[in-house]
Amino acid sequence: MQRAAASPPPVYYSAPSPPEPPVRRGRLWRVLGWVSIAMSVVLVGGSLTAYGFWRRLDGQIHREKVDDKLxxxxxxxxNDSINILLMGSDSRQGANAQYGTEQGERSDTTILLHISPGGAGAIGISFPRDSMVQxxxxxxxxxxxxxxxxxxxxxxxxxxxxxxxxRTIESLTKIHIDHFVEVDFAGFKQVVDALGGVEICVPKPINDPKAxxxxKAGKQVVHGAEALGYVRTRYVLGDGSDLDRIKRQQAFMASVVKKATDKGMLTDPGRTYSFLSATTKSIKADDKLTLSVMEKLASGLKGMSAGKVRFVTVPTMAYPKDKNRVQFNQALAEPLFQAIREDNTPPEPAPTPVPAQQKVQPVPPAQVRIGVFNGTAEHGLAQRTADQLTERGFKVVKVGTVKAAAKTRILYGAGAERQAARAAIAVPGHPPALSAKAKxxxxxxxxxxxxxxLSGGGPALPKVAGEIRADRDVCAQT
Structure with a gap:
């Protein structure tokens, strides 16, 4: 969060008022589908209105019937969420033969992509390939x-x-999976090239002839084979562990999502079609991921911004019998799985619930700059509430504590009546009040x-240590 000079604090506050963030409107996007690109996830956008256009793209996807095997x-x-299993295959068949002669085929990457009801947010959960499981x-x-x-x-x-x-992921998490998408090495390169390359940030120069x-060090754009080498390499970057490689791959995924939703990308029909065509030619999916399902998914995810997309790794711990393997840390993993199973958070309701006497038309959540302060003895309450508001699209600019407060209050500064009205919808039962000293x-x-x-259903998806948001700076430390 960016900071500027503090202003006089509002009444009731012992903490400084929130900093002034730069004006930045969330990018609007429509989604064709989610694809696994080895260790990448692409959330595709565009104004796809022609049925024939959809049909051409749909016909390029290779599908597999799996119902009888589940x-x-x-x-x-x-609930009404969508869970898609994303897999990157390490097959060496066909165009992938140049990457070695290993026999068989394994999932080089396994990610469970969870999209909250109404497109309220999305989270990609990586399962380390070295995890020992039943x-x-x-x-x-x-x-x-x-x-x-x-x-x-x-x-x-x-x-x-x-x-x-x-079947394995469902048995381990007890989360119902709706669809799967698979991409191999060759498909990964094609999609990255169709995207025009992806920006990464390298802490030091890399010179690995074998790979x-x-x-060079610093920010740069990588394409095809170079991008594949970057996400797959295990020993020239980091500590050589699979967990460390996953962190790098998640940062790459975040950059892919940001690039795929770039305004210039979405407003260029030629680039959009080339990208979507390369994507659909590169994936395999279940036969239930039909054209109508993709259209429904696109409609339900209008308005989601990159800031609502995050990537995490299933919490793990050392596997006692082999230091090179890990096992799930159930005490930390189960709350995450439970929140996904019970994620019933609906999209923000229409403005009609606002009290008639208020006579104020609420603005969208993205236009609300809000500070969240804890006036209780419950540790972490403000941060948890702020996370829930962020998931719903609010711009949380400050999180802190204040002296003990008997009742919850929504205060607002001059000119923020409509913003306060939206906050009152999200946190019902607390009529907004103007504060003369509020910013x-x-x-x-x-x-x-x-x-x-907050209004709505199940528990908020918990924060996970080391998570990466898709709107992060590409060189930010993870």
């Missing part, structure tokens, strides 16, 4: 069955393809002993 005892679907029995395409076994999670893919990884990777244009939520429950 079994009967699957997790129940509890895998269920799986049915292969030829009808034979691979017995249940314990081993590295990426073995599920080589055992019986995408459906086996699908054919030569990069003009700002809203302040002071949480008292009566709490500040």
């Amino acid at each position: 079994g009967a005892n699957r997790p129940a679907k509890l 895998m269920p029995s799986c049915k292969k395409s030829n009808g034979t069955t691979v017995p249940a076994q314990f081993g590295m999670i990426n073995a599920a893919f080589s055992n019986a393809g995408p459906a086996c990884t699908w 054919e990777l030569h990069l 003009p244009g700002y809203v302040y939520l002071i949480i008292g002993k009566d709490g500040a429950k």
Whole structure:
């Protein structure tokens, strides 16, 4: 968050008033689909109105029937969210032969992409390939069955393809998965090139002839083979661990999302079509990810900004029997899985709930600059509330504490009546009040002993250590 000179604090505050952030409007985008590009996720945008255009793109996707391989005892679907399993295959067949002669095929990358109801936010959860897990029995395409076994999670893919990884992730998380998308090395390069390259930031010069990777230090744009080498290399950057490589790959994903939603990209029909065409030619998906499903997904995600997209890694701990392997830290992972299972957060309601006597038309959440302050003894309450407001599109500019407050209040400065009205919709039961000392244009939520429950359903998706947001600076430390 950027800071400027502080202004006089509003009444009731012992903390300084929020800094003035630069004016920056959230980019609007429509989504064709989510694709796994080895270790990348692309959220595609554009004004796709011609049915024939959709049909051409849809016809380029290779699909696989998996329903008969998923079994009967699957997790129940509890909400209107969308969960897509993204897999990057390390197959060396066909155009991928140049990357080695390894036999078989494994999931080089496994990410569970969760899109909240109404497009309120999205989170990509990486599952480290070195994770030791219990895998269920799986049915292969030829009808034979691979017995249940314990081993590295990426073995599920080589055992019986995408459906086996699908079954494994569902059994471990109890999260209902709706679709899968798979991309191999060649597909990754094609999509990155169609995107015009992706910006990365390297802390030091890289000269690795074996990986054919030569990069200067600092910000730069990488293409095709160079981008693939960057996301796959394990030993010339970081500490050589899979977890460290995942952090680098997540930063790359964030940069891909930011580039794919760039205003210049979305306003150039030629670039948009080339990008979407390369994407659809490069992926494999389940046969239920149909044209109508993609159109529905596009419609539901209008207005999502890159700031609502984040990437995390499943919390892990050392696997006692092998220092080179990890296992899930269930105490930290289960709250994340539960929040996703129960994510019923709806889109912000229409302005009609505003009290008639107020006679103020609320602005969209993205136009509300709000500070959140904790007036209770409950540790972390302001930050958790601020995270929920951020997920709903509010611009949280300050989080802090104040002296004990008996009741929750929404205060606002001159000119922020409409912004306060929107805040009152998100945090119902607390009519806004003008504060003469509050900074003009700002809203302040002071949480008292009566709490500040946001409107809507299930628990907010928890913060995960080391998470990366798609609107971050590419050179920011992770």
